[in-house]
Amino acid sequence: MRFDVLTIFPSLFYGHLEEGILGRAVKRGLVDIRLINIRDFATGVHKATDDRPYGGGDGMVMTPEPLTKALESIERLDRSLVILLSPQGKTFDQEAAWDCTEWDQLILICGRYEGVDERIRLGCIDREISIGDYVLSGGEIGALVVMDAVSRLIPGVLGGERSNQEDSFQDGLLEYPQYTRPRVFKGREVPPVLLSGDHEKIRQWRRRESLKRTLERRPDLLKKARLTSEDEKFLAELKSQ
Ligand code: SAM
Numbered sequence: 611m612r613f614d615v616l617t618i619f620p621s622l623f624y625g626h627l628e629e630g631i632l633g634r635a636v637k638r639g640l641v642d643i644r645l646i647n648i649r650d651f652a653t654g655v656h657k658a659t660d661d662r663p664y665g666g667g668d669g670m671v672m673t674p675e676p677l678t679k680a681l682e683s684i685e686r687l688d689r690s691l692v693i694l695l696s697p698q699g700k701t702f703d704q705e706a707a708w709d710c711t712e713w714d715q716l717i718l719i720c721g722r723y724e725g726v727d728e729r730i731r732l733g734c735i736d737r738e739i740s741i742g743d744y745v746l747s748g749g750e751i752g753a754l755v756v757m758d759a760v761s762r763l764i765p766g767v768l769g770g771e772r773s774n775q776e777d778s779f780q781d782g783l784l785e786y787p788q789y790t791r792p793r794v795f796k797g798r799e800v801p802p803v804l805l806s807g808d809h810e811k812i813r814q815w816r817r818r819e820s821l822k823r824t825l826e827r828r829p830d831l832l833k834k835a836r837l838t839s840e841d842e843k844f845l846a847e848l849k850s851q
Contacts, residue, residue, distance in 0.1 A: 611711070611764055612642040614684050615753050616677065617720040618659050620645040622750045632758055635767045643757065644684075648672075651679035660723050669724040677719065677730055690715040692736045693756070695749030696725065699738030702752075704779035706739070707759040718756060720749030782835030784828060786819040818844055825849070 615623065627636055627643055635641045649657050652675075659677075660670035681692070691713045700706070710716055719726070719735070731738070741752045761767050762774050778785040789800045803815045821844055824831050832845070 611640075611713075611760065612644070612687060612715040613753075613757050614644045614646060614715065614717045615720065615750075615757075616646045616648050616680050616718065617748075617750055617753070618648050618722055619720075619748065619750060620647050622748075623754065626754055626758075631767060632761055634769075635761050635764070638766070640764055640767050641757070641761050646680050646684065648676050648680045651676040651683070663724065671724050672721060672726040672730075674727040674730050677726060678734065681717070681719075681734055684717060687715040689713045690717065692717045692719065692734055694719045694726065694731060694735045694738045695721060695741070695752035695756075696731075696738045697740050697743070697745050699740040701743070702739050702741050702756060702759070704759070707756070707763060710756065710760045711763050716756070716760070718749070718753040720753050722748045779831075782831055783820045783824045784831070786816040786823065817841070821845055822848060 617623070623643075623645055627633060632641070636643055648659050652659050659672055661673050663669065663671045689712070691710070693716055695718060719730075739752065739756060741755045746752065762777075768774055774780060776785060789804055793800050793805070801815065803811050806812065821841055824835070825845060825848055837845070
């Protein structure tokens with residue numbers, strides 16, 4: 611999977627792309643991330659990438675010319691999608707992350723200031739993605755969110771470490787609680803079933819905790835979750851308590 615990120619602040623990405631799972635995926639060549647500085651395509655002494663809004667008002671707007679030139683400089687793979695990070699886009703979720711894995715190349719445009727000139731949105735964008743109902747100062751954090759969530763789904767990225775199949779949202783549920791050493795911490799013990807070595811009992815406990823947690827915290831998810839008749843029975847019991 612290749613990501614091309616258009617930004618005026620490439621240095622914001624450095625640490626994150628060098629560490630952890632994403633950093634390892636880059637080093638192993640499983641994901642190819644290219645940072646394109648929009649300012650390199652700006653002209654004039656100040657290399658400005660923004661200007662005042664027509665019609666007046668506060669703030670500045672990203673001008674279309676450097677952004678278009680930056681976009682045109684990118685080598686396009688066969689299955690390539692241009693995404694604008696925007697609070698006005700469709701909210702990104704696990705399903706959207708899976709959908710992104712269908713493409714060979716995601717081109718992520720990070721807005722700044724009051725956002726990009728509308729003609730960029732109208733002429734160059736395939737999709738607008740929001741990472742939540744709040745306004746950030748720039749699209750860089752959103753681009754990192756998208757790259758991180760999508761990369762985790764690419765075969766080999768998580769390695770032998772663990773599978774993404776048990777993560778929250780994979781089957782429409784939140785994940786069960788996790789425990790590690792020590793066995794007792796500040797008076798709280800690890801649930802005995804996890805020490806039993808009985809794989810079927812552990813599977814059942816985890817599934818039930820997952821259902822319980824989802825019912826308590828995100829009951830909306832249950833409408834779309836893939837539930838067995840055993841799950842339905844357990845949920846009915848929980849609801850009747
Ligand atoms: N004036 C814009 C509005 O009200 O819709 C907000 C602009 S915001 C200050 C600057 C840039 O941050 C946006 O162009 C976008 O790229 C990014 N951004 C802000 N909030 C975001 C969100 N929730 N999801 C994704 N990107 C966001």
